[in-house]
Amino acid sequence: MKNIQENIESITELVIHKIGNPVSVMVVLATLESFGIRDKDVFEDYGFVSLSDLAKHVFKDLKGRNTDTLKNESELRKAKKKNALVPVSSYLWMKTKLLVQFYPLGIFHLLPIFLQIASIIVFGYSLWAFIGFNIVQSTSVVFGVIIGLIVSGGYVQVLGRQASFYWHHQEFKKAKMVVNKLIKSGIKGLLLTFLSIAAVNFLFNLYPFSFILITCVYAFLIGLLLLVSAPFHTIRQRWVISLAILLATAIALFLKLYTNTNTYVTHWAGIGVAIIVSKLFLEFFFNRKKGFYTAENLRPKKLMVIYKNYRYFFYGTLIYVFIFMDRFLAWSADIDLTHQFIFLYEKDYEIGMDIAILIFFMLAGVLEYAIASFSKFLDIKQRNTLLINKKVFNKSLFRMYLGHISLLILTALVTTTFIYLLITQPWGYEANFGETLDFISIKVCVLGGIGYLLLTWGMLNSLYLFTLDSPKGPLRSIIIACLVNLVVGFILSRTISYEYSVVGMLVGAGLFMILTLREIIIFFKKLDYHYYAAY
Known part of the structure; x- marks a missing residue:
């Protein structure tokens, strides 16, 4: 009893x-x-x-x-x-604390990328690159990596949104269900993409079978790695990603340097290790969490998840389409080089864009800090502001947004100075790769760097809108930006020279920033409405 x-x-x-x-x-x-x-x-x-x-x-x-x-x-x-009202006098201290906490955090979580850059500089080899590849091999590998990023991008975006919802409500079983379901859906999406590529290649005989096979293996492994890594952002265990990549790179390097293993196999083995480590930790972590029990008949409804997140899915996919579109336009513009194939890797163009994208990476810390700061002060200020002062509430947070943009531009200027030194100084590019940087690469780097700054600005605007579940504007903006990127890049790369496809990316990024900025201005004018409508 x-x-x-x-x-x-x-x-x-x-x-x-x-x-x-x-x-x-x-x-x-x-x-x-x-x-x-x-x-x-x-x-x-x-x-x-x-x-x-x-x-x-x-x-x-x-x-x-x-x-x-x-x-x-x-x-x-x-x-x-x-009950925990924050005095206005504490705002400056809190902003400083958030900056110190989240800006380095955003940079630190790019450690896997920086690790690959360091590895390629020191060893001429990384987890998915090798300077010894010929032009056809490079095309196959890079094409595979790009496909993996594009196809998995939408699933990763939805996974982050939906899993976070259940995670923050401590419904851990539902969060785990969503994670596993979206990983499976992502795998199906990758396989369907491979079947489509194989069918097109079979009908038109575009590339050798070995080329398509290698491309699909890299795409599958990179896509799966992104899918199993994405939940660590939700559960705030992103250090696992760095650990998995570090271990994977060490194993791949060992196989490359001390065995006669084929380069492709060393890559696949390394990426496979990262996937296994990530997945095992996910299972271990979720099994230890105790939250609300979720019965099997209360699984998250598939149609509900699709309806709530389809805009985020297309946004996540199209962002990667936008980032890589100019590369395909450049690779396919030189008819003398690509007369046998639709496109082939263009080294000088790729080097310029790879250096330019450092700006994008260094701005990640600003994005991390800006969204953390906005979310924090959005909640604090709504508790400290009377309803009759809603215009003051909206304006104060818009001023915060302007401060974040200033920090974004300042960080870009510092990064640009570093890139300039990297290109011009004896200890820079020439010392590490044994050759001077081609003028085409420098031109592409300059235009691409400006484009990445504008793209990041637009992405920051989108993240603000996503915070209060307003994805329509960002999705519409990225669709228009992709179309402009395609049209401008195609025309210029065919009428002037292949490297001018970067101008399409630059114009598209600028338009994306302007369109999302327009959405942001409207958003902040009605911020009080959006805040209460989101909860």
Whole structure:
């Protein structure tokens, strides 16, 4: 009898924790079912004939209590925040603290990328690159990496959104279900893409079978690596990504330097290790988390997930399409080089864009800090601002946005200075690669660098809008930007010279920034509305 009473008290507390003050017996019944309690176990565990009787007992018990004590976890969290008003005098200190915390964090989480750059400089080899490849091999490998990024990009975006929703509500089983389901969906998307590529190649005989096979293997491994790495951003364990990549690079380098293993196989083995390490840690981490139990019949509905996230999916895909479109235009413009194939890797162009993208990487810290700061002060200021002062609320956060843009531009200027020294100084590019940088590469680097700054600005605008679930503007903007990138880049690369495809990327990025900036201005004018509509 004692155990039965304890079980009833325990389940009652869980109901309070989950739903707070129930509005009906049916709500309590649904909650009990969501805990996985079966009708046939009710009598033995709780002393009631049916689950319905247990629900009636719990409902009656809760309705006899003080309503102030019937707050679910979300309500308790909001109440705690409401009481924790932050004085205006502390704003500057908090901004400084957030900058010190999140800016280096954004840079640190790019450690896997910097590790690959260091590896290619020192050893001429990285986890997915090798300076000993000929032009056809380089095309196959880079094409595979790009396909992996593009195809997985949409799934990664949705995974981050939907898994984060359940994670922050401590519904860890649902979060795990979403992660596993989207990884499987991403794999299906990759396989479908490979079948499409193989079918087109078979019909038109564009490339040798070995080329397509190598491309698809790299695309699959890179895409899968991105899919299994994405959840670490949600669960705030991003250090695992760096650890997995470090271990994978070490193993791949060992196989390359100390064995006669084929270069492709060393890459595949290394990436495979990173995938396995990431997936094993994910399983271990989720299995240790204890949150609300989710019954099988309460799985996240597929149609609901699609409806809520399809705009994020297309945005995540099109961002990568935009980033790599100019490369394909440049690779296919030189008819003398590509007369046998549709496109082939263009070394000078690629080197220029690879150096320019350093600006994009260094601005990652600003994005990390800006969104963390906006989210923090959005909540603080709405608690410290009266409704009649909503215009003050909107303007104060818009001023914060302008400060973030200033930091973005300042960081870009510092990075540009570093890139200039890298190109011109004896210790720079020439010292590490044994050759001077071609003028075409320098031209592409300059224009591409400006383009990446504008693209990052547009992405920052999009992240602001995503924070309060307003994805329509960013999606519309990136669609237009992709079309402009394609048209301008195609015309210039065919009428002037192949390297002018970068101008399409530059113009498209500028348009993307302007269109999202327009959305941001409208957004901040009605920020109070968007804030309350999002919750």
